[in-house]
Amino acid sequence: MTEDPRWLTDDEQRAWRAYLRANRMLWAALDQQLQRDSRLPHAYYLILVALSERPGRRATMSELATLAGTSPSALSHAVGKLEAQGWVSRCRDTLNGRIVLATLTDEGFAELVAAAPGHVGEVRRMIFDRLAPDQVAQLAEICSAIAGEDPAWP
């Protein structure tokens, strides 16, 4: 396998396996904390966050799928649940009836504000309490190298 020039080196393999493990543990911990303290799956929290950062707290369903990193079918299911809770409302664009807009309601925004401190505490506990300051800068650089610069952040 090491003869294949496209195969990962030992160092890369080690980094990749560590990344997968860290990611799995992190996602499980974030989901557990939000479910326990706010009865909100992490995937739903990310949808509320994405809407909260948009002008008018509103996005088309296809924009929202990209922003929240979910498939259209999973998003549709999740937004249905969030709508039933009264945290998101949906409406059809009056000019183009094929476009569905999702809006974060005031109740949804209040839910997000209430859930945020516990969530941020868990992010800190799982990541930043475990890293030295130079590792925080390294993590930002590595992730920006992978994802490109953040258009919405200075």
Place this chain on the structure above:
Amino acid sequence: MTEDPRWLTDDEQRAWRAYLRANRMLWAALDQQLQRDSRLPHAYYLILVALSERPGRRATMSELATLAGTSPSALSHAVGKLEAQGWVSRCRDTLNGRIVLATLTDEGFAELVAAAPGHVGEVRRMIFDRLAPDQVAQLAEICSAIAGEDPAWP
């Protein structure tokens, strides 16, 4: 918000946002490549990988949920699909009928071997082609600080 000592600093916020973006882009790219070239969602690929690394290429469903980082219900759905393809088989433990074991079949292993080079190429394209060698080492250290040492890797 910055008055809350548990809130993220600007540097942490920058790193966390970059991590979320990188993760979202990476997962979308890996899923797209596997769906396109192997008709296999990334989540299913991770299940096949997890089984392939176990003794006898077999695990209980609850071990497998942990290893593949999925919820029990999502795993059950995915394994049902993989079983229908003939890539995984399930059986009940003869001593404890409440334990269900999933086994990677020879066909499933062949599928994994066929899918791996394209997947690894995408991991390289998305991550390692974009990082300097010292960043690869930094990534491994950062992720190990978050997840602890890998018991299955030297």
